[in-house]
Amino acid sequence: QTSGVATTTRIRPTLLAAMEHASRCVEDKNLKAALDDDESHSGGIGTPATRADTIEKLVRSKLVERKGRQLHATTEGERLTDVVEPRLKDVLLTARMEQALSDVEHGKRGPSEVMDMFHREALRIPADATANLKADAVTRTANTDAQEWGDCPRCGQPVRKTGRMWQCSTNKTEKTKDGKWATTAGCGWKMFARIAGKTITDQAARRLLAGQSVTLKGFTSKSGKKFDAAIRIDKERGTAFDFDR
Template sequence: MIHVNTLQLLSEDTLLSAMEHASAEDFAKLEDVERKGLGTPATRAGMIEKLVRSGFVERKKKQLLPTEKGTELIKVMPDTLKSARLTAEWEERLGAVERGELSPEDFMAGISAMLTELIKGYQDVTVANAALSASGRTVIGICPRCGKNVVEGKKSFFCEGWNATPPCGFALWKNDRFFTGKRKELTRKVAAALLKNGRVAMTGLFSEKKGVLYDATVVMEDTGEKFVRFKLEFDPKTPKKKGN
């Protein structure tokens, strides 16, 4: 018999308890520190409410569930900021300031250095760890028509300028016949390459006419019309050398 362990969803009570005991081992090492875990008894409930209001978490009956926006945020957030250990480390430094072992200037310099390092390390976000737009959607590239973000939706990768004045109608449809007819998907990775380079090399394309597979480069041709067009380019064949 195979036993499968599933993740247990959190209620508000279990999340509050988890916040209280987060990184307990790290806090146990600290002396003369009143604060334990994430937040304080007076602020933890407010932190959860802020997550709900910001659209990162939603309530379903008694359970708290991450939204798509919340899931994408976790993907792009540095591991350092996702660990409660960071809170313990800064509490330890605050204690050192209180005891006169660390100057306030050095404390603030440490925060500044950490922020600089985080910004430096996470300026470029890959498609695998996609960035978030202001709407909370996954950003995969820049619109070739208006320069706004192109984000991922359920059925397409579309420009966030769709509701601007004038509106931008740029979109790459996931069910575009050009790709489905070749038994390929217009994935996030493919769409990102098209937006960045205007082309993407693909292998295993299916020929409906000949019933065979082939490799080619898909080139995006956007003329500003309602639908984006695509064409194929093939590498020139190397001529065979004639025998002497």
């Protein structure tokens, strides 16, 4: 247990530090103090023991993946963050919850009142996510219908952007029993927006789909080193590094 946490800390010091010092993202003095209070609880988000475990759970759930010494959101992880209500992704929510618990401890609020508040907050999560998912689907459908980015390098049909990827307009996907998305029809070609820690812009995507090589700066290798390289369209993998340039 101890060695595992130590290794995790060495691999992800920036993320763990951000969780520990989350109050730096809060301007309200009272909420900042509630989040930093280490007398009643460990300051920040989680505790020294649970922070590393939280990250490991994200990796095991395939919402996050390791690439060398870095962590990157998977496609599923990005989809989840897209549909989660913004207030649930704001550190202010944690700060307000810690303040409510502190109020209970000091007799300013009743335990049942705070528990009811937490219960109502939890009940809102599925409904909000469903509403955001529908809105996201409408947006992605509108984007798909509105723009064509070029011809699919595998089958020649139009390429469209859906969410955080470009893919052949013939592709159809369905969610499998294990929660993953699988291509059930179409040629299957797709190009993800992130390659080796670098995000492909819309402008770069258009150039790639026009058959050009595009040189980008700031890729990250598996060992964590930065490098610059040219990329090109690949029929099988979406994109490939063009080291001949």
